[in-house]
Amino acid sequence: MINPIWLKTFCTLVDIGHFTKTADVLFMTQSGVSQQVKKLEEQLATPLLIRDGKSFTLTDAGIRLHQEGRTLLQASELLEQNVKQDEPFVGQVRIATPGSVGLALYPFLLDLQKRHPALRISHTFSPNKSIERDIGLRQFDLGLMTYPSTSADVITEAVAQEALVLVTPNTIESLTWQTLQNLGYIGHPDGHQHCQALLQPNFSQFEHPSQFTEKGFSNQISLILEPVSRGLGFSVLPLHAARAFYAQERIRIHRLSSPVNETLYLCRHSHVVQSQRARYVAEQIKTLLSQSNK
Known part of the structure; x- marks a missing residue:
């Protein structure tokens, strides 16, 4: 054997x-x-x-x-x-999410664990492609992605919409094309994609992010708005990331007249019987996300 x-x-x-x-x-x-x-x-x-x-x-x-x-x-x-005995509040649940929604989700997961001390939650920040691969390899029990999976080993369920928002220094009360031109742009890894998606339906002058002077760049989701808060430019981010910035009094979150949303998909392995604890955490996540974009 x-x-x-x-x-x-x-x-x-x-x-x-x-x-x-x-x-x-x-x-x-x-x-x-x-x-x-x-x-x-x-x-x-x-x-x-x-x-x-x-x-x-x-x-x-x-x-x-x-x-x-x-x-x-x-x-x-x-x-x-x-x-094995399967209890909803006992054991480990492994979760992977993109950075933006993860900033909002992680404190919530800690609250769940505090409420149920025998529940052990492991949370990993990871890009979409890695989440899809690792769910297929069963390295995570649950994941969140911003597009549906194409893998036969991964089930995805649309659970929420996450708004894209334009973020400026708090001194900017109203937006014009000239205001954005004067501010300049703070980039990030998904910046061009987000910029294109949000600005194209809202500004007739917009053609490409290269129209703005790039004043800075960060690949750390929690630091992207630091230069924005200091008056060095604007950025376009998912709402969860903007709301998670520690100095809300120094930034202004603008929802534009033509809203643009990304769909969030909850995913799991298609051939695994979910534990009660994983189902419980999944339902809690869906409830949180359905409320947090309001």
Whole structure:
């Protein structure tokens, strides 16, 4: 009989494609991962990997073992979930979200955990593509994305609309095209996309974000509005990110005459029976998001 621990290590390595990252996920050392794969090869008396430095490719036997082994492991995990007692307020729930909605969600999750001390919530900020991939790999129980998944392993459900807003220094009471030109733009990784989406239907003069002088850039969601608050420019962000900025008295959030929203999708693995605790947290998240955009 194949050792299930060695099999899990091998399948996780193939899914992730990297020895060091696999070791981190499984809370092992890199040498421990290598040793377990080697023991599995010895047990089966056939090579599973062709190693090339830090990278590897699968042999035919390795491909077959990964395909059938992953199915076996998932069936085993589902069986364990079904026979164990499943309580709504006990155990771990792993969640991944984009930065903007995560800023609003994280304090709420801490409140849930405080209300139910036996509930352990792990929250990770992550981009959409990584969330979709990691939900498929079952590294998270729940995720939020700003587009529906195209993966057969991931179910997405539209749960809320998140408004895009234009944010200026607090001294700016009314907006004109010339005001934006004078202020200049504070960029961020999704800035051009957000700028295009919100400004095009609201300003006839708008063609492209390059029409504005870029006065600054930050890839940290909590810091994007720091230069805005100091009068150095304007930015376009999802509402959750704008509301989460610590110095609200120094910024002004503008909702424009033609509103633009991003849809938020709650996602989970399509072949996993959700625990009661994951369902509970998912319902709490949906309730929060349905109220927070008002």
